Amino acid sequence: MSIEALNLIEVLINGLMAGVMYALVALGFVLIFKSSGIFNYAQGVMALFAAMTLVGLQTGQVPFAHLLNAITGMHVTHFGWNMPSGLAILLTLGVMVGLAFLVERLVLKHLVNQEPIILFMATIGLAFFLEGFGDLMWTAEIKQLDVGLPGGLSEWFEGASMALADPEAGYWGMYVDKLDVTAAVVAALLVISLTLFSQYTRAGRALRAVADDHQAALSVGISLRFIWVMVWSIAGLVALVAGIMWGSKTGVQTSLSLIALKALPVLMLGGFTSIPGAIVGGLIIGAGEKLFEYFVTSDAFHGLTGFNIDATENWFAYVLALLFLVFRPQGLFGDRIIERV
Amino acid sequence: MRDTATVEPMLDIRNITLRFGGVVAIRDISFDIRQGEIRAIIGPNGAGKSSMLNVINGFYHPQEGEIWFRGKRRGPMRPHEIARQGLARTFQNIALFKGMTTLDNIMTGRMTRMRSSMLEQALWWGRAEREENAHREKVERIIDFLEIQSIRKTPVGRLPYGLQKRVELGRALAAEPELLLLDEPMAGMNVEEKEDMSRFILDVNDEFGTTIALIEHDMGVVMDISDRVVVLDYGRKIGDGTPDEVRNNPDVIDAYLGVSHD
Ligand SMILES: Nc1ncnc2c1ncn2[C@@H]1O[C@H](COP(=O)(O)OP(=O)(O)OP(=O)(O)O)[C@@H](O)[C@H]1O
Ligand SMILES: [Mg+2]
Numbered sequence: 001m002s003i004e005a006l007n008l009i010e011v012l013i014n015g016l017m018a019g020v021m022y023a024l025v026a027l028g029f030v031l032i033f034k035s036s037g038i039f040n041y042a043q044g045v046m047a048l049f050a051a052m053t054l055v056g057l058q059t060g061q062v063p064f065a066h067l068l069n070a071i072t073g074m075h076v077t078h079f080g081w082n083m084p085s086g087l088a089i090l091l092t093l094g095v096m097v098g099l100a101f102l103v104e105r106l107v108l109k110h111l112v113n114q115e116p117i118i119l120f121m122a123t124i125g126l127a128f129f130l131e132g133f134g135d136l137m138w139t140a141e142i143k144q145l146d147v148g149l150p151g152g153l154s155e156w157f158e159g160a161s162m163a164l165a166d167p168e169a170g171y172w173g174m175y176v177d178k179l180d181v182t183a184a185v186v187a188a189l190l191v192i193s194l195t196l197f198s199q200y201t202r203a204g205r206a207l208r209a210v211a212d213d214h215q216a217a218l219s220v221g222i223s224l225r226f227i228w229v230m231v232w233s234i235a236g237l238v239a240l241v242a243g244i245m246w247g248s249k250t251g252v253q254t255s256l257s258l259i260a261l262k263a264l265p266v267l268m269l270g271g272f273t274s275i276p277g278a279i280v281g282g283l284i285i286g287a288g289e290k291l292f293e294y295f296v297t298s299d300a301f302h303g304l305t306g307f308n309i310d311a312t313e314n315w316f317a318y319v320l321a322l323l324f325l326v327f328r329p330q331g332l333f334g335d336r337i338i339e340r341v
Numbered sequence: 342m343r344d345t346a347t348v349e350p351m352l353d354i355r356n357i358t359l360r361f362g363g364v365v366a367i368r369d370i371s372f373d374i375r376q377g378e379i380r381a382i383i384g385p386n387g388a389g390k391s392s393m394l395n396v397i398n399g400f401y402h403p404q405e406g407e408i409w410f411r412g413k414r415r416g417p418m419r420p421h422e423i424a425r426q427g428l429a430r431t432f433q434n435i436a437l438f439k440g441m442t443t444l445d446n447i448m449t450g451r452m453t454r455m456r457s458s459m460l461e462q463a464l465w466w467g468r469a470e471r472e473e474n475a476h477r478e479k480v481e482r483i484i485d486f487l488e489i490q491s492i493r494k495t496p497v498g499r500l501p502y503g504l505q506k507r508v509e510l511g512r513a514l515a516a517e518p519e520l521l522l523l524d525e526p527m528a529g530m531n532v533e534e535k536e537d538m539s540r541f542i543l544d545v546n547d548e549f550g551t552t553i554a555l556i557e558h559d560m561g562v563v564m565d566i567s568d569r570v571v572v573l574d575y576g577r578k579i580g581d582g583t584p585d586e587v588r589n590n591p592d593v594i595d596a597y598l599g600v601s602h603d
């Protein structure tokens with residue numbers, strides 16, 4: 001195989017891997033939107049908050065340390081333990097479930113039967129609150145997140161690609177990050193378990209029922225509040241997974257909440273109510289982004305057009321999604337909930 | 342005609358008034374539903390019939406009045422709690438879970454009958470799985486009863502209207518309700534489908550002793566299958582009694598011929 005072809009494949013693989021990360025965030029949106037018609041602006045912040053909590057627990061940070069110190073005059077920062085990752089992840093999951101419970105109790109419960117726009121606004125409020133609350137609880141500084149996931153160069157991809165290349169050509173082998181591969185595997189497992197859960201368990205059936213028709217679900221005795229807590233807990237789990245993956249990659253910092261912005265074009269492409277849509281949309285955006293960057297930064301493109309196109313990752317996804325919208329607008333809107341019976 | 346006059350009312354509706362802003366959908370209406378009867382609610386369009394069912398199953402909360410169920414006054418309850426008290430219903434505009442199969446739709450009807458909690462079922466399989474199988478059997482019996490074996494695995498969104506209505510009845514029956522509310526179960530059906538549906542309703546009432554309240558526009562059907570009829574018009578009650586009494590009630594005749602209104 002020629003080096004050009006191998007380079008292209010490398011770009012494609014890395015694009016798909018990046019796409020998995022986008023899909024992970026989009027998945028959280030879809031789950032909540034599908035079952036309650038709420039566009040949860042706070043999904044990205046939830047991922048950030050989950051990652052912060054995980055690091056905090058793992059490294060034994062004292063929550064609200066600044067606040068405590070300011071009030072009591074103490075100087076505590078750490079408990080002085082190092083919690084095993086597995087335990088810390090479980091506890092963080094517990095925190096996310098608790099958060100789901102509180103969101104239902106304090107916010108959603110009081111807004112039943114309100115317009116979607118009002119619920120959307122409520123989630124904006126939630127996002128700001130949670131961001132500030134997270135900073136207060138765990139401090140805003142950038143933190144390392146390491147739960148022992150494999151990272152660095154994947155020798156398998158390097159070796160396999162070198163075997164494909166002409167030995168004389170001086171090919172170095174492709175760079176694929178093990179962390180990305182791990183993320184892809186975890187995302188696949190997550191989607192499979194969510195699918196099994198929704199198809200084969202009673203709670204899953206109740207969830208699908210609510211997503212289909214609220215009134216009918218109520219009429220067969222399904223408690224919407226139970227479903228909300230469940231859905232937000234699952235969204236919390238997805239946020240935790242996304243937070244772990246992104247946090248391991250980029251460190252845990254406020255900008256992590258901006259990954260939510262990457263989910264938007266994915267959702268425009270895949271539709272707001274489809275789990276496979278979120279996955280496929282994420283992969284298309286990820287691959288499209290990287291391939292586009294590869295082409296416009298290539299010497300051939302530059303030589304041909306004389307253009308220097310920069311920072312494509314900032315805008316290409318949106319342009320792609322908008323183009324898609326022009327041709328397939330039905331991807332955008334989920335099923336509306338009929339209020340009258 | 343059966344004599345149900347001596348039987349205690351299962352549901353007693355007392356002086357219900359329901360307003361939507363300026364619209365008074367139901368105005369000071371009282372009537373009862375007796376154990377074991379088929380009670381029809383009729384009236385012209387916009388009379389408040391569906392609103393009345395929505396009050397009974399808890400979708401709407403009346404501004405005034407009381408509802409007594411089995412001799413106890415019912416406090417403010419949410420629809421899913423009322424469903425768990427043994428009340429099931431169907432909807433005027435079919436409200437099935439469109440993406441699910443017939444089987445799954447009817448299975449959701451068992452929700453109120455399941456004892457192991459959802460969490461338990463999600464985490465620990467033993468008892469929950471055994472329970473699931475028992476529910477499956479009940480559901481299969483309902484499918485046989487309604488003669489819809491051939492569409493067990495079909496997503497209901499793809500079914501013709503008449504069959505969807507039948508599946509919706511199946512879902513309500515799966516709850517083994519004490520009181521079954523049917524909002525226009527035969528609307529939009531042809532004669533043959535109406536006959537089938539009438540037969541199912543009578544059989545449910547007969548075989549399972551289920552008390553039924555139904556809204557229906559087809560007078561022939563109403564007169565045939567119901568024990569007693571309550572007539573609404575513009576949110577008021579204008580008649581209440583056996584089909585014969587109602588048929589000869591001058592107010593009812595006026596309402597249906599439009600004499601008093603235009
Ligand atoms: N959710 C609602 N919001 C506002 N008005 C409502 C609502 N539900 C019912 N109404 C009004 O209450 C009145 C009674 O409506 P309802 O649906 O109960 O009539 P109906 O007897 O079932 O009529 P139909 O035979 O057409 O089904 C109507 O004026 C209707 O517009
Ligand atoms: Mg109606």
